[in-house]
Amino acid sequence: MTPLPRDNSATLAHLHGLDRAIAAHAAWLARFNRQLICRETPSGDDLALDSHTRCRFGVWFYAEVYAKPEAPMAEESSIAAIESAHRSMHDIARHLLARQAAGESVPGADYDAFTAVAARFRQLLRRLELDLMERLGAVDSLTGVWNRQAVNLRLAEEIERVQRTHLPCAVCYADLDDFGRCNEQHGQRLGDALLKAVASFFADHLRRYDTIFRIGGEEFLLCLPSTDIIQAGVLIDRLRISLADHPFALEGHTLRITASFGVVALEPIFFIDETLERVERAQLIAKAEGGNQVCVWRDEWEKKDAAD
The missing domain is CATH 1.20.120.30 (Aspartate receptor, ligand-binding domain)
Incomplete structure (x- = not known):
């Protein structure tokens, strides 16, 4: 070859x-x-x-x-x-x-x-x-998942698939809670190790056809094809609980981390930037309510704890 x-x-x-x-x-x-x-x-x-x-x-x-x-x-x-x-x-x-x-x-x-x-x-x-x-560098060098450069192209591909097949797709914004404190207490090296471990944790607990992006320091975007908003809420809440319960053994330390999650449907009527704005807003609602929560965004918006 x-x-x-x-x-x-x-x-x-x-x-x-x-x-x-x-x-x-x-x-x-x-x-x-x-x-x-x-x-x-x-x-x-x-x-x-x-x-x-x-x-x-x-x-x-x-x-x-x-x-x-x-x-x-x-x-x-x-x-x-x-x-x-x-x-x-x-x-x-x-x-x-x-x-x-x-x-x-x-x-x-x-x-x-x-x-x-x-x-x-x-x-x-x-x-x-x-x-x-x-x-060209659309893969995050630390975690091995896609980075922000790949988001628009991947989501455009999914929008095209939604239009063609009429199957749903959901997008999730995940922000690790109090991650800055981990860096302050244990240093950036251990913080980087935790980010890498969380990305691997997401990959292990999501489906093989889901896509993971690292879009900021401790922020991840998850693309969930063939998943409606209700299914996504349940799926992400299971992920939230599993993450909170999981001890990360890193360099002689045992760390725990939670995350705040926002979930929206990927709808062709919205521009990709609008979808990203909506899903980030949903995540901020989850964060404002104490973190370690899931906010599912519907129509105007509705906070829903998928565990209820």
Whole structure:
């Protein structure tokens, strides 16, 4: 396998190019759906046998990625999967547009096949984005979980999944209680060890498909896919109780820590910054009521101890 590039400037250039290519793909997808729905005359490029090389994404991909195996932006298997999905998507799109141009109806099953491949293609691009961000330093060096740089991209991916599947997703903001006192009493080295241990504790007690971010000194964000607000409240309250009961044996000391948790639903109607503001506000309510609590935010807001 060819080694991945380590130069950050090259990785950043790849990421910027990918961002522009994704935007171009979104524009093509919108135009394709308009042509299909409004029965507009398709372009010659979309009807060509090599249509996958003529769209703006294809022009970028085949010139800057596929044709340069000596400086890959991802593993060969990932690039091959993207190429295959992109080609298949255009093949189906060409078939649908040709039927429409011939005055024939478009079978629902054929359009469903197109949307499935298009969704798969978008998912692969998201994974590539995440891989590039990880190489740029989107992973917290102390705890090994994602850092704040990765939050927007991860949550954008989840919002897209919520819109596509109509499955819920919840977000949790966790702030360790009185963490400053630990640093004061035991020093920063032990405080860092405790942060690392708490991140591992979260990973051990959450599901494999949940995502953990460290977004501040002692602040963590948890993304909980396929989880509605009620389920999230119960899940996070179990986590709260387990954390409070867990003794951390670190460098000859036994430490205990609690956390205040805020929980909100990840709703596509809100911008990501608005979701982060709401979930932090819920956490502050839990903190203001003495800490070691869970505040579930609904509609306006409602404090709910999930243990009740």
